[in-house]
Amino acid sequence: MNLNETRKGVCVDGFKAAGVKEGKYGVALIVCQSPCASAGVFTRNSVKAAPVAWTRKRVGGGLQAVVANSGCANACVKNGLKDAGEMARLTGKALDVDAGKVGVASTGIIGRRMDIGVVGSLIKKASGMLSKSPKASLDAAKAIMTTDTKPKQVSVELEGLEVGGICKGAGMIAPDMATMLCFITTNAALSESVLQKALKASVDKSFNMAVVDGDMSTNDTVLLLASGRKKCRPDAFQKLLDYVTMELAKKIALDGEGASKYLEVEVSGARDSESAAKAAKAVASSPLVKTALYGGNPNWGRIVSSIGGKIKINPDVVTVAFKSRKGEVNVFDRGRTGDLKKAADILREKEVKIKVNLRAGGGKATAFGCDLTEEYVKINAGYN
C-alpha cells in the first residue's frame, strides 16, 4: 500500500483554487463544487484574531470555500469581526456560495485595520482565475506567504483517495501550534466527527511539533474540507492526512526565518509520549542548541541541559547521537563523550537529526526545527 505524491496541491477531486498578490496584500481562494464536511484546529492563544473567531464558529456546520489573506492579521482591531464577515460575504458573492460556508483566515501585522477595499478587489480578481490545475494551488500557496521564502504544498493519492494541502509558516512557529495557515482538501467521504478527530491527531504529531521561535500566534488556523466523493476507511484517510501534515510541517521548519539548516529531533525511551514530546520540543526550541547547530558546534551538553530543564531525566543513562547524510555518531553515551570531530563533520550537512535515547520507558516523539541565525534577527528586527 504505497502512497503516490501528486502535483495537485489542494486541487484534488472536486476542488478549485486561485491566488493573487498585490503590494502587501495577497488573497487565496479554495472552493468545492458542493458543500463539504469540514474540520478545524485553531490557535490556543487567548488573543484570537477576528477570522479565527468567525471560522471557529462556522466550521462545524460544513464549509464550501476558504478565503485567506496575507498582509494583515485582522487581530486586536475594532471592527475586526465585521471585516472578517465582509471577506466571507464578498467571497460568497463572487463564488456563488453561502457566506456562512466560507472559512476566513488572515496573516500579517497585528493591530492594523484591514484594507477591505483592496482585499475585496483581490477576492474578485482571484474568483475570475479559479482553476483545478496544480498551478492554481501553487498560486494560492504563494498568495498567503509572508516571510516564507517558498510556497508549500503537498498532495498524495492512494487508490483514488486524495488528500492535498497548502500552508504558510516561516517565523513564529509555536510550542503549541506552528504559527501558520494550512488548508487541506480531500475527496474522502467521512463524517465531520471523524474528520475533526483525524485532523486533531494529525496536527498534534506534525505542526504542533514544529518549532521555529516558540511564539504562538493569534491567527493559527488549520482547515480541512472533504468533498465526500470517495468512500474510504478512516485509517486509510488518517495515513494520507498524516503524510500531508508531516511533510508540510517539515517544509515549515526548513523554511524557518533565516534558517540555514533543518533539524529533526527524535526522542525515544521517554517515560511516556507526552514527556517525549516535551523533550523533543525543548531541544528544537532551545536558542543555545539552535545557535550551536548554526555554528556546526557539537555541543551535546546544551541538548541534555535543555531536556533536563523541562522533564526529569537521568543523564548517566542517556545517549545523544547526531545523524546526517555523512553518517551517524554518538556524541554522548551513558557518561562518555563520543567522537566530536566526526560529529562536527556530520553537522556540516544542511539536514541534521539529533537522536536522544532517555532509557526511561517507551515514549517516543519527533520535533521539527531549524537553526537560529543572524538572518533571523535581521528579518524580525525589520519586519513591519
Next chain:
Amino acid sequence: MNLNETRKGVCVDGFKAAGVKEGKYGVALIVCQSPCASAGVFTRNSVKAAPVAWTRKRVGGGLQAVVANSGCANACVKNGLKDAGEMARLTGKALDVDAGKVGVASTGIIGRRMDIGVVGSLIKKASGMLSKSPKASLDAAKAIMTTDTKPKQVSVELEGLEVGGICKGAGMIAPDMATMLCFITTNAALSESVLQKALKASVDKSFNMAVVDGDMSTNDTVLLLASGRKKCRPDAFQKLLDYVTMELAKKIALDGEGASKYLEVEVSGARDSESAAKAAKAVASSPLVKTALYGGNPNWGRIVSSIGGKIKINPDVVTVAFKSRKGEVNVFDRGRTGDLKKAADILREKEVKIKVNLRAGGGKATAFGCDLTEEYVKINAGYN
C-alpha cells in the same frame, strides 16, 4: 531609612575574597573568619552539575567559604562529584577551613572533565591573595566570568547591617532561574531558616524574573553566607537583600549575550501575581519582542500575542505603553493604536520599559531582559 551603596562587594564585615584567571580557567574564593549560617537556591534542571549536588547537601550545615571556577561546568562527566569534593578539599586546606564547610560552584562547558591540576594551582594562588579590599571582591567577580562582558557586584549598608554580592550571568538566562552563579555575604545575625526563606523570596523576585534566552542551566547556584556579627530584624535584612539581588539581576539582563538594549517589563492588573509573572516573562523572553526591540520597531502586537500565548487575557481592555528617558506613550490602549512615531523615538534609548496593564485584577510583576541581536547568535554559534 535609606540604603547606602558601598564599594565592598562581598568583602563586607568579616569576609575576604580573591580571584585569579589563567587561560580558560578562573577561580574565585570567598571566606569568612568563622563558620557562617548559610542558605542556597539551586537550579531546577533535572540534570544537575556535580558541584550543585555537593553544595546542596552541605549548605544546611553552614558554610565558611566558597570556591567557584569558570571554564568547566563539571556537569555530565564521570568523576564529577569526586572533582567537586577535591576542589572543596584543596580550598579547605589552603584556607584552613573544614572541607565540609566549603561551598563549590562551577560554570563553563558541559561534559568536559575538569582539569583539577590547573584548578588546584589557581586555588592555591588565590588563597595567597585573599584580601578584604573592594578590589579583591571585584577580582572574584572577574574570575567567574564566562561570556559576561563586565564583572557584576553590588553592596549596600544600613546602620551597620551589610549585604554584598557578586554574580556572573550573560547568556542562558532562564525562565526559572537566571543561569548564573551568585554569592552573597552579610554580617546579619539570623537563623538559617530565616536566611533560607529570605533568599528564596528574593531570588523569586529578581533572578527568576531575568530572562536572556530562556534556557535553564545545570549549574545555577545562589549562595548566602551570614557572619552573624550584626543583630538585625529580618525585614530590614530582606530589604537589603532584595536590593542586592534585584540590582544584580538587572546587571545580568543588561549584560545579556550580545545585548544592545536593556528591557524591563512591568505587568499590572493581572488576575494574580503568578499570572503577572508569567505574562512579564513571556514578553521578556519572546524572540519576536526581543528582535523588535533591537530593531526599534514598536510592534505592540507581538507583546499582546506573547502574553496571550501564556495566560488568558482580554485584549479589548489591555493597555501597552513604552517608556524610556525620552518619555512615555501608550502604543495600544483598549483597542486603539497609539502614537507609533513617538514610540519608535522612545525605543531608541538603551534602556526601555514596557508597561502592560491587563485590567483583570491586582497582580503585578516585573521581568528583566534584553534584546536579541545578531551578536547573540555569533557568540553562541562559536562558544566552546
